[in-house]
Amino acid sequence: MPPVTYLEAISSGLREEMERDESVFCLGEDIGVYGGAFKITKGFLDEFGEDRVIDAPVAESVIIGAAMGAALMGMRPVAEMQFADFITCGFNQLVNNVAKTHYRWGAAVPLVVRCPSGAIGNAGPFHSQNPEAWFCKVPGLKVVAPATTYDAKGLLKSSIRDNNPVLYFEHKGLYRFPRIREEIPEEDYTVPIGEAAVRREGVDATIVTYGKMVFHSLDAAETLAGEGVETEVLDLRSLLPYDKQAILESVRKTNRLLVVHEDTLTGGFGGEIAAVVAEEAFEHLDAPVRRLAAIDTPVPFSPPLEQFFLPNTEKVTAALRDLLAY
Amino acid sequence: MNVETAPALSDPALAASDLDDLGLGRDDYRTLYHTMRLQREFEERVYRLFRQGRLVGAAYAGAGHEAIAAGSAYALGDADILVPMHRVIGAHFLRGHTARDMMCQYLGRANGPTAGKDGNMHCGNWDHHIVGMISHLGANIPVAAGVALASKVRGDGAVSLTYIGEGGSSIGDFHEGLNFAAVHRLPMVLIVENNKFAYSTPTRFEYACENIVDRARGYGVAGALVDGTDVRAVYKATRDAVELAREGGGPTLIEARCTRLLGHAQHDDAFYVPRDIMEEGWNNDPVTKAENLLLERKYFTREEIDGIQEEVNGIVDDAVDYAEQSPLPEPEAALQGVYAD
Numbered sequence: 001m002p003p004v005t006y007l008e009a010i011s012s013g014l015r016e017e018m019e020r021d022e023s024v025f026c027l028g029e030d031i032g033v034y035g036g037a038f039k040i041t042k043g044f045l046d047e048f049g050e051d052r053v054i055d056a057p058v059a060e061s062v063i064i065g066a067a068m069g070a071a072l073m074g075m076r077p078v079a080e081m082q083f084a085d086f087i088t089c090g091f092n093q094l095v096n097n098v099a100k101t102h103y104r105w106g107a108a109v110p111l112v113v114r115c116p117s118g119a120i121g122n123a124g125p126f127h128s129q130n131p132e133a134w135f136c137k138v139p140g141l142k143v144v145a146p147a148t149t150y151d152a153k154g155l156l157k158s159s160i161r162d163n164n165p166v167l168y169f170e171h172k173g174l175y176r177f178p179r180i181r182e183e184i185p186e187e188d189y190t191v192p193i194g195e196a197a198v199r200r201e202g203v204d205a206t207i208v209t210y211g212k213m214v215f216h217s218l219d220a221a222e223t224l225a226g227e228g229v230e231t232e233v234l235d236l237r238s239l240l241p242y243d244k245q246a247i248l249e250s251v252r253k254t255n256r257l258l259v260v261h262e263d264t265l266t267g268g269f270g271g272e273i274a275a276v277v278a279e280e281a282f283e284h285l286d287a288p289v290r291r292l293a294a295i296d297t298p299v300p301f302s303p304p305l306e307q308f309f310l311p312n313t314e315k316v317t318a319a320l321r322d323l324l325a326y
Numbered sequence: 327m328n329v330e331t332a333p334a335l336s337d338p339a340l341a342a343s344d345l346d347d348l349g350l351g352r353d354d355y356r357t358l359y360h361t362m363r364l365q366r367e368f369e370e371r372v373y374r375l376f377r378q379g380r381l382v383g384a385a386y387a388g389a390g391h392e393a394i395a396a397g398s399a400y401a402l403g404d405a406d407i408l409v410p411m412h413r414v415i416g417a418h419f420l421r422g423h424t425a426r427d428m429m430c431q432y433l434g435r436a437n438g439p440t441a442g443k444d445g446n447m448h449c450g451n452w453d454h455h456i457v458g459m460i461s462h463l464g465a466n467i468p469v470a471a472g473v474a475l476a477s478k479v480r481g482d483g484a485v486s487l488t489y490i491g492e493g494g495s496s497i498g499d500f501h502e503g504l505n506f507a508a509v510h511r512l513p514m515v516l517i518v519e520n521n522k523f524a525y526s527t528p529t530r531f532e533y534a535c536e537n538i539v540d541r542a543r544g545y546g547v548a549g550a551l552v553d554g555t556d557v558r559a560v561y562k563a564t565r566d567a568v569e570l571a572r573e574g575g576g577p578t579l580i581e582a583r584c585t586r587l588l589g590h591a592q593h594d595d596a597f598y599v600p601r602d603i604m605e606e607g608w609n610n611d612p613v614t615k616a617e618n619l620l621l622e623r624k625y626f627t628r629e630e631i632d633g634i635q636e637e638v639n640g641i642v643d644d645a646v647d648y649a650e651q652s653p654l655p656e657p658e659a660a661l662q663g664v665y666a667d
Contacts, residue, residue, distance in 0.1 A: 054510075056506065057502070057506060057509060059501075059506065061499055061502050062468040062471060062502035062505075062506040064468070065465065065466075065467075065468025065469045065472060065499065065502075065503065066468050066469070066471045066475055066506060068468075068469050069457075069469040069471060069475065069476065069486070070472040070476040071472075072452070072457060072469070072472075072473060073472075073473055073477070074476070075476050077472075092462055092499075093499075096460050096465065097460050097469065101450075101458065102664070103443055103664050104440050104444045104449075104450075105439060105449055105452075105458040106440075106452070106663065107450060107452050110666075140664050140665065142665075163665075163666040163667065164665050
């Protein structure tokens with residue numbers, strides 16, 4: 001099997017699940033004849049028909065609410081938000097209806113909401129956001145954010161097979177990222193929800209990150225490796241639940257922690273990780289936990305503004321140097 | 327019934343429709359009346375328990391809505407799905423929730439439908455094909471559409487029946503849910519229980535069209551306007567809508583007019599409702615109307631009606647005793663059930 005892109009891995013994971021299980025279907029805006037804004041469902045309409053590839057009106061609340069209704073009936077909907085930013089229009093359905101149903105009256109709501117997220121170059125405040133942290137404090141939801149092509153497919157399959165609602169954040173900047181084209185197994189495989197992956201081993205500092213920031217973190221680690229510093233890079237892969245043990249183990253080994261995410265700083269998921277490490281591994285820390293994230297503004301449009309806003313390899317490298325110098 | 331023939335309030339065809347020819351027998355009328363009477367009695371007791379400090383949380387009632395609850399849910403088959411709101415406890419009773427179940431729910435008991443996780447009318451039960459409502463009215467219209475979508479795709483013939491007040495008809499989910507159901511011709515029935523007030527807000531501040539059912543034409547769905555205090559009219563409209571949905575005719579919007587005979591909830595004395603509206607409402611009390619109908623038509627004798635009242639009183643007494651003797655949940659049970667296995 002030739003190497004595939006992250007986008008192709010998502011697409012083939014979805015296709016295989018639809019072939020495997022008749023109850024899996026897709027619902028979203030422009031996913032039918034157009035194949036989705038990013039072409040994840042290209043060809044699906046011909047392959048599976050309009051009962052299983054359903055073009056919805058531009059109405060995120062009913063896309064998520066109807067997915068919930070179908071899930072109650074035993075189906076496994078995969079709803080697409082055209083952009084993760086638009087999930088706000090379905091916020092009530094997700095956090096009050098979908099997330100609380102099993103707790104309240106015991107009915108499982110097995111659905112997936114696919115959320116193309118992240119900045120890919122001057123898409124502005126409404127097509128660039130990383131809204132995952134809003135949902136990471138909602139009991140009843142699961143949240144995943146794969147960074148690699150292998151994980152993109154494996155986590156999508158796990159999300160579809162999970163009996164709970166899963167928000168699947170796919171970073172648009174990874175869709176066709178040449179560096180992560182890889183050969184993936186032809187046979188069926190899954191990646192478990194809730195397990196982090198060590199992308200680079202090290203002993204001097206730990207970077208905990210996820211999504212596209214995994215690669216900026218790896219590049220920063222590589223830069224500092226030339227100076228004799230060995231940085232461990234931990235890719236969370238899942239945010240709710242997240243792999244607390246993997247974080248604590250790494251910090252106990254390296255004694256320094258930098259958390260990196262593309263979402264804005266205040267109230268971002270990095271705060272949770274910093275808090276847990278402060279509570280449970282304080283005595284292992286040789287320096288205060290440091291967070292690097294986007295600045296606390298909307299995602300600005302113009303190139304210099306957007307570059308100023310976003311974390312990048314240079315900023316991760318600088319933050320890492322600060323952390324090591326403490 | 328289709329969009330063109332959907333009756334308007336002034337349409338004489340509605341008044342002339344023969345409600346005596348519904349094919350309902352004595353047992354059907356007994357069930358309908360019993361359900362309405364049980365809703366009234368149960369909720370009066372809930373209010374009393376509230377005043378006595380024996381209730382947990384808030385108390386809501388559907389006084390004035392009993393004909394809508396009973397008449398609509400009675401039109402469903404076993405495989406159909408009920409997606410109720412808070413003024414139709416009678417629909418819960420018809421689908422299989424008992425008075426004991428609902429009293430345990432109101433009292434936050436471990437053996438209630440939500441095991442104390444949620445209160446009052448916020449409960450579902452998949453064994454009875456009841457979807458749990460949430461406080462955010464209108465939110466379950468998209469869910470009812472999704473339930474109907476599954477039925478349409480699978481061809482199982484089931485219909486989803488959901489409700490909203492005229493107040494909740496203002497929220498975006500009303501539009502999104504009904505439009506989605508209309509576009510995909512889904513087997514869904516949406517009943518707007520127009521009781522004239524959204525909490526304290528009168529209809530003139532809620533919508534500017536003459537009737538809410540006028541929107542049916544705009545959505546391209548069938549519509550019906552019915553007297554929501556007449557259990558037979560509600561039953562007929564719902565049955566017609568369910569049949570249309572089952573035949574692939576898509577959703578129907580039913581506006582059922584009634585008067586909320588109490589405040590929004592126990593704490594609200596409805597001082598803002600003009601006296602004439604309240605008097606007119608009580609003069610059209612759906613439970614009394616049903617009783618009078620049964621007596622006038624000689625379906626039941628006075629003694630039989632009194633017997634139903636006694637039976638209902640006994641059911642409610644038993645439900646209160648049962649619920650008060652039922653265990654409260656263990657505190658640690660709060661940790662359970664966030665996720666499905």
